[in-house]
Amino acid sequence: MKGYAMLKIGESAWIEKERPKCGPLDAICRPLAVAICTSDVHTLWEGAIGDRHNMILGHECCAEVVEVGELVKDFQPGDRVLVPAITPDWNSLEAQAGYSMHSGGMLAGWKFSNFKDGVFSDYFHVNDADGNLALLPENINVVDACMLSDMVPTGFHGVELADVQFGDTVLVIGIGPVGLMSVAGANMRGAARIIAVGSRPVCVEAARKYGATDFVNYKNGPIFQQVLDMTDGKGVDKVIIAGGGVETFAEAVKCLKPGGKIGNVNYLGSGDNIDIPRVEWGVGMGHKQINGGLMPGGRLRMEKLGALVSAGKLDVSPLCTHVFEGWEHLEKALFLMRDKPRDLIKPIVKIAD
Numbered sequence: 001m002k003g004y005a006m007l008k009i010g011e012s013a014w015i016e017k018e019r020p021k022c023g024p025l026d027a028i029c030r031p032l033a034v035a036i037c038t039s040d041v042h043t044l045w046e047g048a049i050g051d052r053h054n055m056i057l058g059h060e061c062c063a064e065v066v067e068v069g070e071l072v073k074d075f076q077p078g079d080r081v082l083v084p085a086i087t088p089d090w091n092s093l094e095a096q097a098g099y100s101m102h103s104g105g106m107l108a109g110w111k112f113s114n115f116k117d118g119v120f121s122d123y124f125h126v127n128d129a130d131g132n133l134a135l136l137p138e139n140i141n142v143v144d145a146c147m148l149s150d151m152v153p154t155g156f157h158g159v160e161l162a163d164v165q166f167g168d169t170v171l172v173i174g175i176g177p178v179g180l181m182s183v184a185g186a187n188m189r190g191a192a193r194i195i196a197v198g199s200r201p202v203c204v205e206a207a208r209k210y211g212a213t214d215f216v217n218y219k220n221g222p223i224f225q226q227v228l229d230m231t232d233g234k235g236v237d238k239v240i241i242a243g244g245g246v247e248t249f250a251e252a253v254k255c256l257k258p259g260g261k262i263g264n265v266n267y268l269g270s271g272d273n274i275d276i277p278r279v280e281w282g283v284g285m286g287h288k289q290i291n292g293g294l295m296p297g298g299r300l301r302m303e304k305l306g307a308l309v310s311a312g313k314l315d316v317s318p319l320c321t322h323v324f325e326g327w328e329h330l331e332k333a334l335f336l337m338r339d340k341p342r343d344l345i346k347p348i349v350k351i352a353d
């Protein structure tokens with residue numbers, strides 16, 4: 001089979017590999033559509049998780065099951081499925097402790113394009129099929145379905161990590177596709193005011209649709225000054241970080257009210273340390289919490305988020321700005337994600353209907 005692989009840091013190409021083998025609890029799937037993630041960019045060009053050789057990239061797709069192991073109960077060949085980017089080992093101790101995304105070690109629930117071949121391939125392997133796959137609802141098309149692999153669950157996890165409550169004022173730093181889903185999730189959780197930090201008009205427009213009430217352009221000066229100005233010096237209850245670099249944490253701490261919470265889902269691809277400003281952190285006593293996490297994967301979450309889209313409560317189509325047909329466009333789509341033209345939110349490659 002062919003797959004689009006990272007050959008080493010900064011180099012990628014189509015390669016030939018053997019089709020993966022199906023264990024008793026596993027499934028082998030073929031993608032119906034795949035999406036490119038900023039994380040693929042961090043991995044390939046920044047080497048953010050270390051060097052990888054001939055590893056097939058990609059962790060966002062929806063797919064058709066082509067083979068299942070003899071112990072798989074709920075899926076069969078021909079099923080069309082949602083596939084989470086994070087596919088934990090559900091019998092691990094980390095999963096029992098409530099952190100399935102770290103099953104087997106830090107971030108080890110993130111297997112596709114990290115510890116094993118990803119989904120930019122004719123076929124790919126899913127561990128624990130019953131625990132990780134979900135049936136694709138009939139009224140969700142294959143392009144929108146890709147947004148459920150990672151963008152919706154990650155953006156929503158930022159909302160959970162920041163613990164957004166009814167009536168909160170929430171700041172969302174970074175309104176690419178993940179941050180946009182944080183805006184949508186904060187809105188669903190009842191935030192009264194949502195301040196979106198971004199610069200590209202396409203993202204600002206989408207953020208407005210998803211419920212952002214105020215906008216800050218980080219290119220117009222420090223975020224905290226603009227946010228304090230628009231909140232009468234009080235700051236915000238919660239901050240979700242979904243863009244920028246290590247420097248955004250200091251900004252977030254400065255924007256927070258005492259007792260506030262930060263939920264970071266940004267993948268910090270470079271920089272060694274995160275600075276926490278001593279004074280604005282209440283000289284160590286400000287009750288300002290900083291949480292950061294990898295999205296939870298698994299079937300239950302996929303089913304629930306799929307139900308939101310299927311019921312018409314969440315429209316992910318505004319994220320899908322660049323849709324291509326056929327594997328031959330994959331490389332172009334990947335390079336688009338790296339170069340981020342002004343009209344891009346998310347590139348998707350459709351393989352079959």
Ligand code: NAD
Pocket residue numbers: 037038039042150154173174175176177178179197198199200203218242243244245248264265266267268293294295345
């Ligand atoms: P993206 O690059 O499309 O969006 C981030 C946006 O932040 C960009 O539009 C960028 O212009 C903007 N930005 C840059 N500097 C900024 C600053 N100082 N302040 C505010 N905005 C700034 O990325 P995305 O696809 O939306 O993903 C966001 C992050 O989440 C990425 O780092 C990605 O790797 C990561 N991610 C994490 C998980 C997880 O499970 N935690 C899953 C998927 C993606």
Ligand code: ZN
Pocket residue numbers: 036037038039040059060085150151
């Ligand atoms: Zn992703």
